Amino acid sequence: MLKAKTLVLASLMSVLGATGAVAAELKVGYVDTQRIFRDAPAAQKAAKKLESEFSRRDQELQRMAKQLQGLQESLEKNSVTMVESERRAKEKEFGDLSREFQRRQREFREDLNLRQNEENAAVIEKANRAIKQIAESEKFDLILQDVVWVSPRLDVTERVIKALSDGK
Numbered sequence: 001m002l003k004a005k006t007l008v009l010a011s012l013m014s015v016l017g018a019t020g021a022v023a024a025e026l027k028v029g030y031v032d033t034q035r036i037f038r039d040a041p042a043a044q045k046a047a048k049k050l051e052s053e054f055s056r057r058d059q060e061l062q063r064m065a066k067q068l069q070g071l072q073e074s075l076e077k078n079s080v081t082m083v084e085s086e087r088r089a090k091e092k093e094f095g096d097l098s099r100e101f102q103r104r105q106r107e108f109r110e111d112l113n114l115r116q117n118e119e120n121a122a123v124i125e126k127a128n129r130a131i132k133q134i135a136e137s138e139k140f141d142l143i144l145q146d147v148v149w150v151s152p153r154l155d156v157t158e159r160v161i162k163a164l165s166d167g168k
Contacts, residue, residue, distance in 0.1 A: 026142065027138075027139060027141050027142075028140070028142045028143070028154055029134075029135070029140050029142070029143040030143070030144050030154045030156065030157070031127070031131055031143060031144070031145045031155075031156060031160055032145075032146070032155065032157040033124070033127070033146050034146075035157050035161070036123065036127050036160060037120065037123065039161050040123065040127065040160075041161075042127075043123045046119035046120070046123055049119065050115055050119060053115065054111075054112055057104075058108070060104075061101070061104060061105055064101045065101065067097065068094070068101055071090070071094045074090070075087075075090055075091065075094060126164055127160055127164060130160050130164055131145075131160055133163065134156060134163060140156075143156065
């Protein structure tokens with residue numbers, strides 16, 4: 001695998017080195033995907049949609065967490081003075097509620113992650129269409145996403161965000 005990557009890199013370097021005049025004419029751009037997820041109207045709309053979709057379940061989990069905390073505090077404070085059967089009943093109630101809370105919390109996280117991935121995929125699809133349109137209309141030879149470092153003069157993210165804003 002490493003050998004293949006090295007071979008591709010060496011080939012690319014030799015092509016660029018051999019065709020210095022062509023490389024000087026190469027029009028390259030860069031898009032910051034994280035910035036699109038943060039600033040693009042489509043991404044912000046998706047985040048609000050998810051928030052409203054999951055807010056009721058989140059509030060229910062918060063209510064259950066407070067109930068659990070109250071039960072735990074009651075057990076810690078009153079367990080010494082409780083009758084053994086009453087203490088066991090309270091501990092069982094606490095254990096049952098704790099397991100139910102953990103199950104609901106796990107389901108909530110799984111459902112939220114699934115929906116976030118769906119919404120992110122839709123945003124990326126729209127962004128990729130906008131990037132392709134910008135590349136074709138402005139005659140880019142190459143547009144990269146998510147690189148380690150790039151010169152700010154190559155950044156076309158703002159144009160993509162504007163295209164996504166116009167297309168809403």
